[in-house]
Amino acid sequence: MQEHVSDPFVGTLVDNRYTVQSRLARGGMSTVYLAVDQRLERDVALKVLHPHLAADxxxxxxxxxEAKAAARLSHPHVVxxxxQGHDGHTAYLVMEYIKGHTLRDVLNSKGALPPRLALALVDPVVEGLAAAHTAGFIHRDVKPENVLIADDGRIKIGDFGLARAVTTSTSSGTLMGTVAYVPPEIVLGRTADARSDVYSVGIMLFEMLTGQQPFKGDVPIQVAYQHVNGTVGPPSALVxxxxxELDELVQWCTANDPENRPVDANALLQELRHIRTNLTDSELDLHPPAAAGTAVSAAPDARETAPVQEAGFRNHTEFIARTSNPTTVMPSGRPAPPAHGPALGREFLQPDRGAARGSHILTPPGEDVEEPWAPPAPQLSKRAQRKAGKEDEKARARAAATPVRSLREGSARRRGVLWVVVLVLAALLATGAGWFFGMGPGAAATIPAVANRTVAEAQQLLTEAGFRSTTRDVFDDDVPSGLVVGSEPEAGTEIRKFQPVSLYVSKGPQLFPLPQLSGGTLDDAKGALNGAGMALGPVTEEFNEDVPAGIVLSQDPxxxxxxxxxxxxxxxxxxGPEPIPVPSVVGQDEDDAMDAIEAAGLKAEVAREEVFDRNVPEGAVVSQSPASGTLTRGGTVTLTISKGPRMVEVPSFIGRQANEARRALEALGFQVRVNNVLGGFFGTVRDQDPVDTEVPEGSVITLTVV
Structure with missing residues (x-):
């Protein structure tokens, strides 16, 4: 289910690849978004780490x-x-997007689940953990929030590697993982292993069967204290x-001592499936009562217990008594306590010697443990009574067929010899176990640092430390080929010597062929580089007469x-083609002008018609098109050639007034020069030069005026 909130991160593009669509959830280490992988065009879950982690x-x-290691874990029930990457101040993980909901959503909506449904939901989780444990991975944060249920029914467990990475980067005093499911050894700062995941699965199965967690508290440290000092009661106390068999399975998984739990998820998976196939339909389809959800009783047979008060801890688990409905203890040879006496105050957990291992009843301090009172059985229907009667008859028949006494008692001497043999075998087993866990393959040792060493050197170090190792080839951008990148578990981890250690050997950086970029546009080339995971290097430009602008000419490499x-x-x-300035050739002779244009790399053309021009002599360039600017190589410049000035006949103005003669001559395109004789008193033209002849337009006509 998507979380519709306002988030500035929504709509951004991460690492030029992942478009953030919406926020899905927010946790203590990261925020999860729904994003679209632009390169592969698919939905992904983008886990963006909080800034304080991204800065480390x-x-x-x-x-x-851790992400590289987790990426090698491929299983249908593992996300x-x-x-994984780092974009500026944003560190992120990209994971498979599972559209659906979580096991936490199921528990919130349904509460306690029938055993058949609970076992069906936890089976794929354990199977995914089993595959991880076989490959040498530990989850460290198993909880309902990390169990994803797809809309098509697929069940997967997610967040492999993240909890471990955070635990490694924080101080040793920091407790990672959800405190409701954290194993005691992690609370105590000890090394986690596959059995730590098994413990968390047991707590989760308890919650699935009962609808509540076995330990509660006002603050996380109270719950952590109970994980270390308390004991998980049987689920049947609430249901x-x-x-x-389900009580035994839960309490086996949640034993305080890891040595008393299944060795890993593979062992748990076998027992889980064995139980599923051996339980009856009525046991599998048992519907928890509506009251399942009250506090967990420490006594397996008690039907009413005081609610647990977690507001304080001493060296033992404490329960605060209440004045109504106290736990009832049947008398044994002593008068029963008053039915309405004062409250007993604090009551202490005492082991029930007659009950199964791990069961407890509430007893006042100083009193002996008595059998707990059980409420009267509910009234059965006649059909149920007949069925119960038949079962009682069968049980009595089996009891009658079972001898209560051996026909051969055996002599006391024989029994003594047997006891000696048993004690000798026990001593040998104890000695062997002491050697195995003290000096042998079961002894604990610390994995040495093997990074950046040759395989032979790394294997020699591990052999000297008592470990056996296997190698796996991996690509690595930083460690040269042939050298060890690291180990799993990592250097400095303390494990048993019989546990395998994997060496990751570098194959060098993983190489990919560069795409073809030449011949396409620059934008196409950038897209191809991004799709191939390559970076854009320097981009230079140069003129090219044959290739249009914006097209890639070459690439390196x-x-x-x-x-x-x-x-x-x-x-x-x-x-594109290099621009060429257009030379100005106006006034030059036609041949010279054409030579100048062609020398510049352009083509000269002469206009079909020539024009008269009084200022440009015949055969010279009057004008050109274009007159300036630039053209590409081979561009055309059109030249217009002058025919020289036009020839105009000069009429005679002798005897006429000078002003009239000036106006008429200038209108014909001539220039007029006036020579006044005696001051030109009369203003009459007495002489004209030239006169009555053709002269070039613009010629000077001289008038003599008296």
């Missing part, structure tokens, strides 16, 4: 290694890790009629060259 370089390095992700690729991009 050591944590980011650790997270990267796949697809990518009467629950099969005893060339297409097909093997390169690691992130390799920068330089490109040369065409600016």
């Amino acid at each position: 370089e050591n944590f980011l390095g650790r997270l990267g290694r 796949g890790v697809l990518d 009467p009629g629950l099969a005893g 060339v297409a097909g060259t093997p390169a690691r992700h992130g390799t920068p690729v330089a490109m040369v991009v065409s600016k």
Whole structure:
């Protein structure tokens, strides 16, 4: 279910690849968004780490290694890790997007589940953990919130590697994981292993069967204290009629001592499936009563207990008594306490010697343990009574067929010899166990640092420390080929010597062929580089007469060259044909003008018609088109050639007034010069030069005026 909130991160593009669509959830370490992988066009779950984690370089390095390791874990019931990266101040993980809901949503809506449904939901979780444990991975944060149920019914467990990365990057005193499901050894700061995941599964199965968690408190430290010092009671204390096999399974998984739990999820899976196949339909389909959801009783047979008060702890678990409905203890040879006496105050957990291991009853201090009172059985129908009667008859028949006494008692001497043999075998077993866990393969040892060493050197170090190792080839951008990248478990981890250690050997950086960029546009080239995981290198431009502007001319390295992700690729991009300035040839002779234009790389053409021009001599260029600016190579410049000035006949103005003669001559395109004789008193033209002849337009006509 998507969480519709206002988030500034929504709508952004992360690492030029992931478009954030909406926020799905927010936790203590990260915020999860629904995003679209633009490269592969698919929905993904984008887990963006909180800024205080993204700023920790050591944590980011650790997270990267954990993400690579988790990405190698491929199983139908494990959420796949697809990518990991760092974009500016944003550190992120990309995981498979499971459209659906979580096991927490199921528990919130349904409460306690029938055993058949609870076992069906937890089975794929344990199967996914079993595959992880076989591959050497530990989850460290198993809880209903990390169990994803797809709309099509697929069940997967997610967040592999993240809890471990955070635990490694924080101080040793920091308790990671949800406190309701945290194993006692993690609370005590000890090394977690596969049995730690088994403990969390047991707590989760308890909650699925009963509708509530076994330990509660006002603050997390109270719950953590109960994990270390308390004992998980049987689920049947809250759900009467629950099969005893389920009680045993839950209490086996949640034993305080890891040595008393299943060795890993594979062992748990076998027992889980064995129980599912052996329980009857009535046991599997038992519907929890509506009251299931009150506080867990420490006594398996008690039907009413005081609610647990977690507001304080001492060296033992305490319960605060209440004045009504106290736990009732049947008398044994002593008068019963008053029915309405004062409250007993604090009552202490005492082991029930007659009950199964791990069961408790509430007893006042100083009193002996008595059998707990059980309420009267509910009234059965006649059909149920007949069925119960038949079962009683069968039980009596089996009891009658079972001998209560052995026909051969055996001599006391024989029994003594047997006891000696048993004690000798026990001593040998104890000695062997002491050697095995003290000096042998079961002894604890610390994994040495093997990073950046050759395989032979790393294996020698592990052998000297008592470990056996296997190798796995991995790509690594930083460690040279042939050297060890690291180990799983990592250096400094304390494990048993018989546990396997995997060495990750570098194959060098993973190389990918560079795409073909030449011949396409620059935008197409950028998209191809992004799709191939490569970086954009320097981009230079140059003129090219044959390739249009914006087209990639060449790339370096060339297409097909093997390169690691992130390799920068330089490109040369065409600016198109080089522009050529148009030379000015107006006034030059036609031949000279054409030579000048062709020398510039342009083509000269002469206009079909010539024009008269009084200022430009015949055969010279009057005008050109274009007159200035630039053209590409081979561009055409059109030249207009002058025919020289036009020839105009000069009429005679002798005897006429000078002003009239001037106006008429200037109208014909001549220039007029006036020479006054005796001051030109009369203003009459006495002489004209030239006169009655053709002269070039613009010629000077001289008038002599008296």
